[in-house]
Amino acid sequence: MDPRQRPYRSVLYIPGSKPRALDKARGLPVDAIIFDLEDAVSLEEKENARETLAAALTEGGYGARVKIVRINGLDTKWGRADAEAAAKMGADAILLPKVDSPADLDALAEITGDTPLWAMMETPRGMLNAAAIAAHPKLQGMVMGTNDLAKELQTRFRPDRLPLMAGLGQCLLAAKAEGKIIVDGVYNAFKDADGLKVECDQGRDMGMDGKTLIHPAQVDVANAAFAPSEAEVDLARRQIAAFEEAEAAGQGVAVVDGKIVENLHVATAREILAKADAISALAG
Numbered sequence: 672m673d674p675r676q677r678p679y680r681s682v683l684y685i686p687g688s689k690p691r692a693l694d695k696a697r698g699l700p701v702d703a704i705i706f707d708l709e710d711a712v713s714l715e716e717k718e719n720a721r722e723t724l725a726a727a728l729t730e731g732g733y734g735a736r737v738k739i740v741r742i743n744g745l746d747t748k749w750g751r752a753d754a755e756a757a758a759k760m761g762a763d764a765i766l767l768p769k770v771d772s773p774a775d776l777d778a779l780a781e782i783t784g785d786t787p788l789w790a791m792m793e794t795p796r797g798m799l800n801a802a803a804i805a806a807h808p809k810l811q812g813m814v815m816g817t818n819d820l821a822k823e824l825q826t827r828f829r830p831d832r833l834p835l836m837a838g839l840g841q842c843l844l845a846a847k848a849e850g851k852i853i854v855d856g857v858y859n860a861f862k863d864a865d866g867l868k869v870e871c872d873q874g875r876d877m878g879m880d881g882k883t884l885i886h887p888a889q890v891d892v893a894n895a896a897f898a899p900s901e902a903e904v905d906l907a908r909r910q911i912a913a914f915e916e917a918e919a920a921g922q923g924v925a926v927v928d929g930k931i932v933e934n935l936h937v938a939t940a941r942e943i944l945a946k947a948d949a950i951s952a953l954a955g
């Protein structure tokens with residue numbers, strides 16, 4: 672399936688060092704997995720995690736879930752070996768942390784060849800260079816690293832994420848301009864389903880494709896928030912039908928529920944139906 676057409680509602684981080692979690696993910700209804708060698712893995716476990724992860728991916732069992740390996744930065748002592756190993760793990764993509772500029776992706780691509788790349792967007796310089804990073808020919812998707820970004824910006828946590836909005840907006844514009852996937856940052860309080868829902872809804876409203884997650888308990892909330900609702904699907908069907916009827920009558924505009932429907936609304940309606948179909952196909 673074209674990577675842009677498939678759902679990315681729930682993107683779960685799994686520490687590459689934890690066999691139980693690596694196994695559990697084989698049965699979780701997530702759209703994508705980030706197999707992590709970076710921040711979820713302690714310094715003592717870095718080398719072992721690479722081997723544990725390679726064994727889990729060789730064993731397989733992750734089905735249609737998109738498999739993304741997050742390596743350590745190339746400026747760390749593990750980065751190069753991670754990149755070389757990740758390129759042989761059969762992953763769908765490799766995720767580079769703390770991307771500051773397209774040159775960081777060039778350096779990774781020299782090691783990983785044709786494997787598609789994803790970028791962690793989590794530094795002030797990365798925000799400023801978001802357009803150039805999104806335009807990189809090997810880049811498939813962006814992941815917002817809101818913990819690192821908050822740290823670098825010295826923000827305080829706010830439920831409305833106002834201090835992060837400039838960065839989130841900048842990366843969204845960049846990703847959309849280049850037709851790349853973009854998924855939102857994690858919600859750290861993994862037992863707070865209500866707070867997670869608020870943040871997922873905010874990300875969905877902004878146009879994010881999905882949310883990165885840190886615990887299985889967060890999956891259902893994200894899947895629901897980033898899927899088209901029944902009401903949205905129903906409206907999309909009615910808009911398409913009304914527009915086709917208007918067109919047949921020689922008109923360029925239809926009216927549904929008191930609101931105009933033009934070509935561009937029909938395009939959005941078709942995208943909503945395509946996403947709903949893709950989600951049904953995954954579930955089936």
Ligand SMILES: CC(C)(COP(=O)(O)OP(=O)(O)OC[C@H]1O[C@@H](n2cnc3c(N)ncnc32)[C@H](O)[C@@H]1OP(=O)(O)O)[C@@H](O)C(=O)NCCC(=O)NCCSC(=O)C[C@H](O)C(=O)O
Nearest residue numbers: 684685686691692695696710711816817818819885886887
């Ligand atoms: C947060 C955790 C440390 C909690 O772990 P734990 O106490 O083991 O949780 P539970 O006992 O509730 O776990 C229940 C079962 O679920 C499995 N589990 C837990 N987490 C995951 C997971 N992420 N994926 C798959 N399975 C998971 C446990 O193994 C239990 O299974 P079982 O025993 O068979 O019943 C832990 O959830 C965790 O480590 N989460 C990941 C943390 C992480 O990935 N952090 C790094 C990513 S966040 C980040 O870096 C973002 C970015 O860079 C930024 O800057 O913002």
Ligand SMILES: [Mg+2]
Nearest residue numbers: 793816818819
């Ligand atoms: Mg980070």
